[in-house]
Amino acid sequence: MKEKDGEWLLPSGSWAQTGEAFALAGTARGRCVSAQVCAADIAVLLGATFDDATPRQFYPPEFKYSPLTGKPLGEPSSHGADGWAPPFGNASVNTGGQSEARGLRRTPHPLAMREIKSRSAEADPDDIIELPPPGEYQFFSAPFGASAATLIAFDSLKGTLFGWLPASRSWQPLEGVGHALIDECLLPYHAWRAEIAKCGDAPASVLFVPTQAGLARITPDTASLTYDVEHIGNAPAVGAPVAFDNRIWIPLQAVNGAIRFIGVDPDGALSGDESLVAPDGLAIDVSEIGSPVSYGRVAVWLCKSGQLRIQKRNDGGVTAGFTPWPANVRPCLDFGSPYLTSSGQLWQVCRNTETYCYVWVRVDRPHAEVSEATTLRLCSGMVNFRITSKTRTPPWEEPEHSIDTASNDFVIPLLESSTSDAVIGLRLSSEAGIAKAFESKERVEYTLCFDDSDNEVAFSRAFAAEPWRIRLFIHDATLWAYHSRARRIEGWKLG
Structure with a gap:
């Protein structure tokens, strides 16, 4: 809508028109554009449309036709529109796909690497991004106060956010509005995860992350390099959040040690609060906990002493419960x-x-059922690896045509696609076996591999300590690999 000459008030923000040129004057949240964000950054961050002139002229993303010629304007790529919530790429809570299991190492992205047959472990990556300031980061890719996907780096230990400015090729810190700060999170690395949700009818997205002050709902505004945060629950999170039953659930621990689950709508409204009562004579130990998984009618958090769960009842309500592990059984959460x-x-x-x-x-389900395994097989969801061979056979069953090898190599599946048969894995070698390899702090050689029904291709080789801490993420039609001790973030184009 054009309110007056020279100013356009649009869903993407307030745009100033000077002659034929347009410039973002204020963000959709009514904030000033940061001086650190140049016009070229704005064009990419907001998904600006453009003409074929030289130099290229950018227009607000709502403009589909040139106001000068009436001709259709060019539109940016829509890659990343489904969003990426770390660590394994679940899409936004309210964009459908609720039949998918959430919390496994599975993503709805197809993981189709471009020119896969010509790739090699010795070749350079297709692109690189410099590391954010020192920290241990997770990466979000979604519209944040814009219509295009923005890359956000989040350090949960410090509660700090950085936005990637694609034209300036730099990371810039986001500051909390009114000096608000995101509280820290003390969950172990393998137990952390987050959710993203669309913000009403606007293109912007919000983040939901666990903190010591409860569930944090964060709304970044990248063009102004600011964010809003609201902490819900007022108690430390003992597990990560997971979407279930159209809400985002998280377990919190009260001062007296009791555990309660809160359910939050995408708009931040508290819509569920369930106390967990331990069975008589049983203590609930959450000092060690894994990443939650939700599927069907249950969401479950696996911990040292048993399984915390939210179960949907036949009447549509939910019930909090706890199931101890069978006798002499201890979970392997990492x-x-x-x-x-x-x-x-x-x-x-x-x-x-x-x-x-x-x-x-x-x-x-809360009824014990145990299957014994002959070997340890590492799993990403519906795929597991028997040494270096990918299989969908249950990991407690031996494949009919298995071939043992004298090699010490094995594969850790990092990410699998739920819409194709592609898996990205980490290939290592250990004479001491898989379990002992996870205990090592030494720098070791590793290879990143792509595996689908037609290809088994190594596309990167390097050295790192604890390489299984590599985080993969997708942004701008590129698969990126991040390790906090690497020199840079490396990326490979997707088809």
Whole structure:
């Protein structure tokens, strides 16, 4: 809508027109554009349309036709429109796809790497991004006060946000409005995850992350390099949030040690509050906890002493519950994700402390069901690896045509696609075995591999300590690999 000459008030913000040129004067949240954000950054961040003139003229993203010639304007790529919530790329809570399991190492992105057959481990990446300031980051890609996808780096230990300015090729800090700060999070690395949600009818997105002050709802405004934050629950999070039953649920711990689950709507309204009552004689120990998974009618947080769960009832309500592990069984919470069978059962790898064998325990229902395994197989969701061979056979069953090898190599699946058969894996070598390899702090050689029905291709090789802490994320039609001790973030184009 044009309110007066020279000023356009649009969903993307307030635009000033000077002659034929347009410039963003204020963001959609009514804030001044940061002096650190140049006009070229604004064009990319907001998904500005453009003409074929030289030099190219940019227009507000709402403009589909040139106000001068009436001709259709060029539009930026829509890659990344589904969003990326770390660590494994679930899309926005309110964009559909609720039949998908959330919390596994699975993403709806197809992971189709461009020119895969010609790639090699020795080749350079297609693109690089410099690291943010020292920290341990997770990465979001979604519209934040814009219609195009913006890349946000978040350090949960410090509660700090940085926005990537694509034209300036720099990271800039986002400051809390009114000196608001995101509280810190003390969850272990393998237990952390986040959710993103669309903000009403606007293109902007909001982040939901766990903190010591409850569930933080964060609204970044990249063009102004600011954010708003609201902490919901007023108690430390003992687990990460997960979308379930059209809400975002998180377990909190009260001063007296009791655990309660709160459910929050995408707009931040508290719409569920369920106290967890431990069975008689049982203590709930959440000092060690894994990443939550939701699927079907249950959301479950696996911890040292058992399974915290939110179960949907037949009447539409939910109930909080706790299921202890079977006798002599302890969960292995840092060996990848639970396994989802083709029939919709969720299983967690554990260790029998009496026999020292690995077992898989069904966790999508509160009735103990245990399957013994002959070997440890690492899982990303519906895919697991027997040494270096990808299989969908349940990890407690041996494949019919398995080939043992004298090699010490094995593959850790980092990310699998739920819409294709592609998996990105980390190939390592260890004479001491898989479990001992996870205990090592030494720098080791690793290879990143792409595996689908037609290809098994290594596309990157490097050295790092604890390479399984690599975080993959997708932004701007590119698969990126981040490790806090690497020199840079490397990227490979997707088809």
